[in-house]
Amino acid sequence: xxxxxxxxxxxxxxxxxxxxxxxxxxxxxxxxxxxxxxxxxxxxxxxxxxxxxxxxxxxxxxxxxxxxxxxxxxxxx
Amino acid sequence: xxxxxxxxxxxxxxxxxxxxxxxxxxxxxxxxxxxxxxxxxxxxxxxxxxxxxxxxxxxxxxxxxxxxxxxxxxxxxxxxxxxxxxxxxxxxxxxxxxxxxxxxxxxxxxxxxxxxxxxxxxxxxxxxxxxxxxxxxxxxxxxxxx
Numbered sequence: 001x002x003x004x005x006x007x008x009x010x011x012x013x014x015x016x017x018x019x020x021x022x023x024x025x026x027x028x029x030x031x032x033x034x035x036x037x038x039x040x041x042x043x044x045x046x047x048x049x050x051x052x053x054x055x056x057x058x059x060x061x062x063x064x065x066x067x068x069x070x071x072x073x074x075x076x077x
Numbered sequence: 078x079x080x081x082x083x084x085x086x087x088x089x090x091x092x093x094x095x096x097x098x099x100x101x102x103x104x105x106x107x108x109x110x111x112x113x114x115x116x117x118x119x120x121x122x123x124x125x126x127x128x129x130x131x132x133x134x135x136x137x138x139x140x141x142x143x144x145x146x147x148x149x150x151x152x153x154x155x156x157x158x159x160x161x162x163x164x165x166x167x168x169x170x171x172x173x174x175x176x177x178x179x180x181x182x183x184x185x186x187x188x189x190x191x192x193x194x195x196x197x198x199x200x201x202x203x204x205x206x207x208x209x210x211x212x213x214x215x216x217x218x219x220x221x222x223x
Contacts, residue, residue: 001163001209001223003191005184010208013186025207030168031199038142038169042089044082048126054213070213 022067029061084108084118085127088140093174096157098145101135129220139220142169154178163223164207171195 004010007024014021025033036057040046049057051070058068078086087107091099099107105115116135122128129139137145139162144150150161152170154177161167164182171178180193180200194201211223 001165001207002185003164003182004206004208005187005189005191006204007206009184009186010206014208014210016186019210022209025209027168027193027200027203027205027207030165030207031172031195033165034142034168034172035199038166038173039175041142041169041173042086042093042175044078044086046085046089058213067212070216 023063023065025063029063032061033057080108081118081121084115085122088122088128088137089143089173092140092143092159094157096159098137098140098143126217142166142173149182151181152178153181162220165209168195168200171200 002013004013004024010024011021037049054070055068058064084104087104088099091103091107101112101115104110105112108115108118110118112135119128119130119135119137123130127140128137129141130136131138139145142161142165144160144162144166146160148160148162150164150167152159152161152167152174154171154174159170159174161170167180167182171180175197177197178195180191180195182191182193183189184191184205191205193203193205209223211218216223
């Protein structure tokens with residue numbers, strides 16, 4: 001999970017590494033992911049989101065591709 | 078408060094206060110546990126995907142979003158340097174701390190440095206992008222690679 005200055009540079013990196021270019025995420029989307037995932041991590045009742053919640057977090061910011069689904073088996077090895 | 082919750086809080090509080098994860102001996106002392114007891118607690122927190130442990134079952138490699146080892150994704154806040162496991166976790170550290178911070182990382186292709194100011198309510202406007210190579214269903218197959 002890495003930062004890139006531009007879409008072109010992300011694509012260059014993927015080509016050089018021989019890996020698929022995945023959906024790119026904007027910083028405002030990444031912040032929402034961060035707050036919903038980690039915003040209460042220092043609290044007593046904190047926990048990792050459950051799979052259904054994970055789907056909701058990603059769908060809520062427009063990331064509804066199966067790539068983001070923790071239970072999707074189309075990427076299974 | 079039950080033991081696992083006390084341990085989780087001890088780990089995360091220690092890390093937030095000092096910028097590094099606690100060593101096993103520190104945790105045993107703080108929680109008044111023998112090594113075997115600590116090993117069990119850490120294994121249960123690993124099962125809940127709140128920790129990633131080294132092969133010894135005692136050393137914390139990741140307490141997401143915090144990293145137990147130095148990485149290229151750093152966060153500076155109130156004079157403390159934190160290491161994050163990945164680009165997402167760099168913002169995750171800021172979200173967990175809930176205080177003004179600065180993310181310092183880089184573009185993986187060009188090497189251009191990233192300096193991103195993050196307030197309590199989010200980062201300054203930025204057109205940098207985040208890329209995740211591994212599908213969500215496989216993140217924990219090899220979390221260090223992910």
